[in-house]
Amino acid sequence: MKQSNSLWKEALGDQIPPDLGAELDIFENEVILRKQGKIDEKVFAETRLRRGAYGQRYDNGKRHDGVESRTLAYPQTELTKGPHTLWDAPGMQRIKVPYGGLNAEQLEVLAELAEEYSDNIAHITTRQDVQLHFIHIEDTPALMRRLAAVGITTREACGNSVRNVTACPYAGVCRDESFDVTEYAKACAYFLLGHPDCQDFGRKFKIAFSGCDTNPCALVRIHDLGCIARVREVDGKLQRGFEVYVGGGLGTVPYVAKLYEEFLPVKELLPLAQAMARVFARLGEKKNRNTARLKFLVAKLGLDEFKRLVQEERAILTYDPRWDAIEDVAGIPPEQPARPAGLLQIGELPSDYAKWSSSNVYKQRQAGYNTITIALPLGDITADQLRGLADISRKYLNETIRTTVEQNIVLRWVADADLPKVYDELKALGLNAAGAGTIVDISSCPGTDTCKLGISASRGLAGELRMRLAESSLAAEEAVRDLRIKVSGCFNSCGQHHIADLGFYGVSRNKGGVAAPHFQVVLGGQWTENAGSYGLAIGAVPSKRIPEAVTRITSRYLNEKEDAETFQAFIRRIGKAECKKMIDDLGTIPPMDVDASFYSDWHDPRVYTIKDLGVGECAGEVITAIDFQLTACEREAFEAQLALEAGNIEKAGTLAYEAQLHGATALLNWRGHKHDGSPDGIVAAFREHFYDTQLFHDPFTGGKFAHYFFRAHERRNEPKTEEQTHHLIEETQLVIEACHSCYARLTAQPVGA
Amino acid sequence: MQHVNIKLFAEQPYPEDISKAIPVFHRWIQQKSMPGLLIDVADYAHVPQGPGIFLVGHEYHLSLDEVGGRLGLLFNRRESWEGTGVDALRSAYDLTIDAANKLVSEPEFEGKLRFNLNELEIVLNDRLLYPNTDETLQKLSAEFKEFLDASFGGTYTIKRAFADPRARFGVHAVRA
Numbered sequence: 001m002k003q004s005n006s007l008w009k010e011a012l013g014d015q016i017p018p019d020l021g022a023e024l025d026i027f028e029n030e031v032i033l034r035k036q037g038k039i040d041e042k043v044f045a046e047t048r049l050r051r052g053a054y055g056q057r058y059d060n061g062k063r064h065d066g067v068e069s070r071t072l073a074y075p076q077t078e079l080t081k082g083p084h085t086l087w088d089a090p091g092m093q094r095i096k097v098p099y100g101g102l103n104a105e106q107l108e109v110l111a112e113l114a115e116e117y118s119d120n121i122a123h124i125t126t127r128q129d130v131q132l133h134f135i136h137i138e139d140t141p142a143l144m145r146r147l148a149a150v151g152i153t154t155r156e157a158c159g160n161s162v163r164n165v166t167a168c169p170y171a172g173v174c175r176d177e178s179f180d181v182t183e184y185a186k187a188c189a190y191f192l193l194g195h196p197d198c199q200d201f202g203r204k205f206k207i208a209f210s211g212c213d214t215n216p217c218a219l220v221r222i223h224d225l226g227c228i229a230r231v232r233e234v235d236g237k238l239q240r241g242f243e244v245y246v247g248g249g250l251g252t253v254p255y256v257a258k259l260y261e262e263f264l265p266v267k268e269l270l271p272l273a274q275a276m277a278r279v280f281a282r283l284g285e286k287k288n289r290n291t292a293r294l295k296f297l298v299a300k301l302g303l304d305e306f307k308r309l310v311q312e313e314r315a316i317l318t319y320d321p322r323w324d325a326i327e328d329v330a331g332i333p334p335e336q337p338a339r340p341a342g343l344l345q346i347g348e349l350p351s352d353y354a355k356w357s358s359s360n361v362y363k364q365r366q367a368g369y370n371t372i373t374i375a376l377p378l379g380d381i382t383a384d385q386l387r388g389l390a391d392i393s394r395k396y397l398n399e400t401i402r403t404t405v406e407q408n409i410v411l412r413w414v415a416d417a418d419l420p421k422v423y424d425e426l427k428a429l430g431l432n433a434a435g436a437g438t439i440v441d442i443s444s445c446p447g448t449d450t451c452k453l454g455i456s457a458s459r460g461l462a463g464e465l466r467m468r469l470a471e472s473s474l475a476a477e478e479a480v481r482d483l484r485i486k487v488s489g490c491f492n493s494c495g496q497h498h499i500a501d502l503g504f505y506g507v508s509r510n511k512g513g514v515a516a517p518h519f520q521v522v523l524g525g526q527w528t529e530n531a532g533s534y535g536l537a538i539g540a541v542p543s544k545r546i547p548e549a550v551t552r553i554t555s556r557y558l559n560e561k562e563d564a565e566t567f568q569a570f571i572r573r574i575g576k577a578e579c580k581k582m583i584d585d586l587g588t589i590p591p592m593d594v595d596a597s598f599y600s601d602w603h604d605p606r607v608y609t610i611k612d613l614g615v616g617e618c619a620g621e622v623i624t625a626i627d628f629q630l631t632a633c634e635r636e637a638f639e640a641q642l643a644l645e646a647g648n649i650e651k652a653g654t655l656a657y658e659a660q661l662h663g664a665t666a667l668l669n670w671r672g673h674k675h676d677g678s679p680d681g682i683v684a685a686f687r688e689h690f691y692d693t694q695l696f697h698d699p700f701t702g703g704k705f706a707h708y709f710f711r712a713h714e715r716r717n718e719p720k721t722e723e724q725t726h727h728l729i730e731e732t733q734l735v736i737e738a739c740h741s742c743y744a745r746l747t748a749q750p751v752g753a
Numbered sequence: 754m755q756h757v758n759i760k761l762f763a764e765q766p767y768p769e770d771i772s773k774a775i776p777v778f779h780r781w782i783q784q785k786s787m788p789g790l791l792i793d794v795a796d797y798a799h800v801p802q803g804p805g806i807f808l809v810g811h812e813y814h815l816s817l818d819e820v821g822g823r824l825g826l827l828f829n830r831r832e833s834w835e836g837t838g839v840d841a842l843r844s845a846y847d848l849t850i851d852a853a854n855k856l857v858s859e860p861e862f863e864g865k866l867r868f869n870l871n872e873l874e875i876v877l878n879d880r881l882l883y884p885n886t887d888e889t890l891q892k893l894s895a896e897f898k899e900f901l902d903a904s905f906g907g908t909y910t911i912k913r914a915f916a917d918p919r920a921r922f923g924v925h926a927v928r929a
Contacts, residue, residue, distance in 0.1 A: 430801025
């Protein structure tokens with residue numbers, strides 16, 4: 001699309017490292033060959049994904065515009081960049097930022113790219129990446145060259161590969177860390193980047209590093225491989241190492257990572273990661289993407305067997321000198337301040353400084369220095385703001401900038417004396433929002449704004465909550481202030497809703513034949529202690545009533561908490577049944593002809609729809625039997641959660657399985673399909689009428705949720721651990737969601753039909 | 754002339770809520786109110802001095818833009834242009850004026866939004882082709898003059914829009 005695309009290679013010349021330049025030449029040729037139809041679309045899709053070039057919503061050429069689903073008439077109607085992905089449709093470019101580290105020049109190039117190829121916005125993700133949207137595939141080679149010239153690669157930003165290696169953004173300045181993990185994260189990222197042992201995974205592989213085990217800066221326990229810094233004394237000498245966790249992950253069914261080793265000496269870090277990658281590549285699922293993450297392999301093999309296999313693999317690895325070189329990073333000089341600490345001049349403080357300072361300024365362990373968090377609304381930052389930050393980072397720091405998993409940016413090493421000046425300069429850029437790390441600092445995935453999998457408008461909801469909470473006196477209360485809200489547009493958890501105090505993920509509900517956007521409310525997740533435990537869904541609330549749900553839940557906590565009781569402890573004490581009572585009445589909404597606002601999503605006036613279908617005509621229709629039956633399934637799933645909470649694992653497992661069975665039965669009965677009423681008979685009939693026909697298939701995940709059901713049926717009589725039951729309940733919730741979606745798809749008709 | 758951007762500035766007082774452009778732009782997509790392929794609407798009203806409400810298109814984007822702290826309607830040509838530079842400017846300008854006229858007559862903005870037709874910002878959205886230098890201005894001045902003489906008429910001043918060498922090349926034209 002850009003006239004200058006072909007000129008950048010020459011213009012940048014030797015600013016691009018030769019190896020990376022050669023890779024980009026290959027990628028550019030692949031773009032050309034695909035355009036000529038000489039590369040298969042599936043192969044090209046994986047090729048571009050491994051370069052971080054992702055699809056976006058409506059790239060199949062269909063979009064519901066509020067009246068009907070219409071074809072987007074892109075110029076090239078036959079040419080695709082992957083299955084069902086049209087060539088000319090705008091896409092997303094993910095840019096890997098290892099450990100979140102950026103310098104001023106890199107910020108400036110990101111600004112240039114946002115302006116020239118995107119929509120003037122760079123978006124910080126929950127894994128410290130940067131994303132640009134609305135990019136044409138033919139612009140991507142030039143864009144990647146410009147990044148390469150400042151030391152950034154997009155290689156393996158998406159696809160079945162080792163994704164961005166994340167790390168605590170306070171590493172090196174944190175008051176609680178064992179040691180600075182920065183250089184270890186960096187060494188790990190570049191060791192595994194393009195490594196031959198990491199090229200044959202069935203799914204992605206995520207790694208995180210944290211300097212401590214308490215703070216929520218790196219969320220180690222939601223990763224495939226997580227490392228927490230540890231120091232031990234051996235023969236009178238201090239030795240650095242890591243407490244290692246494996247097999248964590250959010251996604252549809254979240255798994256908390258298991259402790260793999262209490263102390264791994266740093267020189268064993270890279271060989272362990274390599275050995276683990278080889279085991280994952282060799283034994284990980286390849287055909288079924290839904291069970292292909294490492295967490296499923298660890299669960300399938302058991303931790304001991306997995307560990308034995310990794311150790312076996314480690315023993316036969318060919319020596320790589322980089323393994324030992326990592327020990328040298330301890331000798332790398334630490335970051336230095338650009339200016340003397342000086343003294344904060346109290347008398348000169350700007351009027352709104354105190355509020356900002358209380359939430360956005362972190363006193364570093366180095367006396368006289370601070371790390372400032374720039375709270376980005378929804379992770380968004382403009383090109384001008386990026387350049388402004390580059391200027392600030394040159395003027396006041398040694399360009400020590402990092403992105404965070406809470407979609408913010410931090411400036412490290414700000415001298416005490418400079419704080420008011422830096423504040424003033426941030427204010428001039430519109431980057432002085434207070435509330436970093438508080439209830440108003442809400443994380444969100446892109447949701448229906450740009451993601452193909454989005455079910456509800458997560459950014460719309462997050463924006464609305466942020467605006468309302470910022471004005472609310474409730475959010476100013478200390479106990480409520482430090483809660484975290486995280487929002488995902490669907491069950492895939494990119495917004496990390498499982499680890500929030502108040503988490504939400506998008507679902508749809510059929511109300512009188514009309515689809516309405518909803519969010520499942522997830523309470524009791526823990527973001528501290530590196531995401532130590534996950535919450536469970538307590539019920540779906542119409543999207544437009546989520547702010548009311550937040551007010552009710554937080555008000556009750558404020559009014560009824562005992563002394564210093566935390567929110568999680570409060571939720572545990574009152575129990576999920578009581579939590580559910582708080583939101584139950586919010587589920588009822590007026591018919592569409594009485595109040596249409598419930599049938600469109602936040603900041604999107606179009607009539608809500610899933611799958612580009614319109615809404616039915618029967619807004620005033622009475623509730624049908626299936627509506628009641630699916631509601632009963634949800635109740636059963638909820639009772640299963642309560643049983644688990646009470647320690648009755650067997651009952652919880654039975655209830656969860658039965659909820660799935662009843663969901664399938666509801667669909668069968670609704671469509672008039674006969675069955676003998678026995679579990680085997682129901683499963684057989686369901687398989688015949690909903691699975692084999694693909695009626696139950698989700699447009700994007702296929703038969704995944706039916707597989708959950710079949711597996712639950714096969715294993716219904718096997719004893720289960722608490723963790724397995726927890727997973728079964730999560731899967732049950734998703735099977736019920738799939739029943740709702742199937743019902744909605746089969747009943748919804750285009751407007752005017 | 755490639756990737757021409759034109760911004761028409763709004764007159765103060767600005768409308769209280771620019772997010773009212775969201776339903777307007779959705780209607781434009783629905784009703785194909787502008788030429789070319791309009792794809793989707795992105796809401797950046799939450800970003801200070803940002804792209805505001807953004808209408809994503811294939812050939813060009815349109816946005817009710819707040820960059821620089823000044824509200825305006827921004828036209829951004831994405832596709833390569835095969836005609837002359839003057840035609841590129843004229844085409845971009847005509848589309849911008851057309852969109853501005855439509856926007857001010859939409860019920861959400863009627864009487865609440867006006868554009869100043871005596872002022873214009875033109876940006877060439879490609880740093881490699883158009884470095885932000887006096888030389889670029891000199892090189893393109895004849896085309897700018899021809900376009901502005903025809904479209905603006907009368908007496909006007911023109912100068913480089915941004916002093917920062919990192920910015921894109923652009924000019925700011927004001928009718929005297």
